[in-house]
Amino acid sequence: MTAADATTVELFQQDWKLYRKMVDNNFLFHREAYAALHEVLINDAARPFRFLDIACGDASASVGALRGTDIAHYHGIDFSGAALELAGKALTELNCTVKFEQRDFLEALAGVVEQVDVAWIGLSLHHLQGMEKLAFMRTIRNVLAPGGLFLIYENTSPDGEDRENWLRRWDLQKPFWTAYSEDEWNAMAAHVHAADFPETDATWHTLGREAGFASVREVFAAPTDLFRLYGFSK
Ligand SMILES: C[S@@+](CC[C@H](N)C(=O)[O-])C[C@H]1O[C@@H](n2cnc3c(N)ncnc32)[C@H](O)[C@@H]1O
Structure with a gap:
């Protein structure tokens, strides 16, 4: 079983720099989202805690969120060798075991x-x-220890919006992505149109409950309201 379509594999295995540019320019509000993750890790995580970073990429933003926390073990999963090579370097600054x-x-x-x-x-x-x-x-719920937390920062629609309208709002970002060339924007837009499937706020709550989580809460919403961060407690 695989979760990756062809545009995802191409984008993240062959052209990591294109994604990196998006993060460096904070186009998707990584700074604010990972700062919110840091607060949750400080206030709500077990002490010490074991951290699973699914689709970790180069882990640079995760390392920022984990800095100063009581992390004991880091486990990163990603299919991009280029990203994992960078992640390995980024993780050396944390005082924990790494896999x-x-x-x-x-x-x-x-x-x-x-x-x-x-x-x-x-x-x-x-x-x-x-x-x-x-x-x-x-x-994921089965992988969590009792009292564990599942956190996501993901494509989200306000209730009532369908995928087509979420994509329409995504396309409205173009004038603000000034660091991207026309070709770079087109490559990223093609990937998002082919492979991104947002859920509404209500659906994230329903998915959390149906997956067996005891509670679901919204932690952060991007100023564009294209992405939200949720916490699911076991
Ligand atoms: C949009 S980036 C996110 C990276 C990082 N988590 C962040 O918040 O910036 C997507 C990452 O997921 C990885 N990825 C996508 N689908 C995957 C899959 N099915 N299995 C493993 N890694 C995957 C890509 O290689 C890429 O590193």
Whole structure:
């Protein structure tokens, strides 16, 4: 089983710099989202905690969120070798044990997975569609220790908005992405139009409850309201 369509594989395995430019320019509000993650880790996570970073990419934003927390173990999963090479360097500054898996995250999580206290997925769960998201969230719940937390920063629609209108709003970002050339914008837009499946706020809450989580809460919404951060407690 795999969660990746062709545009996802191409974009993240062959052209990591294009994604990096998006992060460096804060086009998707990584700074604010990962600052919010840091606050949750400080205030609500077990002490010490084991952290699972699903689709970790180069882990640079995660390391920023984990700095100064009581992390004991970091486990990153991503299928991009280029990204994992950078992640390995970024993780050296944290005082914890580290494990990486270069694999499709659905395959990795279908196997034997060590229990963790916090599971995090940043901007990658939206590649799955409806029922696949639910099955995935049930799998994550089983990987969490009692009292564990699942946190996501993902494509979200206000209630009542469909995918077509979410994509229309996504396209409205173009004038603000001044660091991107026309070709770079087109490559990213093609990927998002092919592979991104947002959920409404109400659906995220329903998915959380149906996956068996005791509570769901919204932690942060991007100023564009294209992305929101949710916390699901076991
Ligand atoms: C949008 S980036 C997100 C990176 C990071 N989590 C962040 O918040 O910036 C998506 C990452 O997910 C990885 N990815 C996408 N689908 C994947 C899959 N099915 N299995 C493993 N990694 C995947 C890509 O290689 C890429 O590093």
